[in-house]
Amino acid sequence: MNEMVAAVLAKTTTLKLASSARILVVEDDGDIAAMLTDLLRAHGFEASSAPNGREMDRLLLRHSFDLILLDGMLPGEDGFSICRRLRGSGQIPILMLTALQEDIDKVLGLELGADDYVTKPFNSRELIARIKNILRRSTSPEETDVNLLPMTFSGWKIDPRSRELYDADGAQVSMTTAEFDLLWAFCCHPNKVLTREQLLAMTHAGSAGPIERSIDAHISRIRQKIEPNLKEPTFIKTVRLGGYLFASKVEPVG
Incomplete structure (x- = not known):
């Protein structure tokens, strides 16, 4: 079943x-x-x-x-x-x-x-x-802004139109709605410290969202999917008393 x-x-x-x-x-x-x-x-x-x-x-x-x-x-x-x-x-x-x-x-x-x-x-x-x-x-996908272009980072590809993530080998990686929104927000603001409040605003369109700790929970799941070493994250770095920083070069595709 x-x-x-x-x-x-x-x-x-x-x-x-x-x-x-x-x-x-x-x-x-x-x-x-x-x-x-x-x-x-x-x-x-x-x-x-x-x-x-x-x-x-x-x-x-x-x-x-x-x-x-x-x-x-x-x-x-x-x-x-x-x-x-x-x-x-x-x-x-x-x-x-x-x-x-x-x-x-x-x-x-x-x-x-x-x-x-x-x-x-x-x-x-x-x-x-x-x-x-x-x-x-x-x-x-068909109702998403067609002007949004896919982006790549370290061999990964993220497509906002199809809301899909692909690893360096071209395999699709399953993402929840919240996880995809957070990763897309990071890709749109690479190498910039984003507070939990900013991430909540970016991913919940200004409406009432879950507690701030939910950001930590979702980021933990994203790390499990994209980080080569969970003990020493290379993509999503925690900034003490600041929030998170996406440490990767991000480029548009096409």
Whole structure:
């Protein structure tokens, strides 16, 4: 089942925010699931729900979704495990919904590949804003500014139009929406110290974003994908009391 789901997710292309955007709510509490699907439909989204990971897998095999709203505390396979599994097989955006209040739990979800999180009890307007923000940042290739050119750094190639990253051997490297946005921001400002506040502003379009530590979590995941030595990063360097610096020559392609 997991291999079949992985094949489906690998072919999933996230669409730009539209009234037809499809959202899958994975929540075991029936009342909360019903409330969430009603809320989403009231804001123009198509919404379905699943009470657990098994039912989620069945729905993913039958339908394509533009975002998964995933509860962290599920019976059986919990939301954090599901997040790790989904991120290992595709790039569909994931918004974690959890009752856990500790920052360490929130950051854990982001480190596992979630694009954002909302804690229970949540504000409906904030939830919808975060969903719209994730979908807006997950622009499809044909709707991206055609004037943006791909860039290269140390043999790597990053393409903002297709939102794809390729290593020096030409192999595509899977990136979440947040990871791609951060790496693109670095490539647009090479060899310049960027604070966490600046990075949040660049990657969340001015809307409410996750805590600043989420930047650290996403950068940790990017480093795992592009750095030859995690103990001594050569691309994304930490600047004490400053933020981060992308230490590489970046050139446009074409």
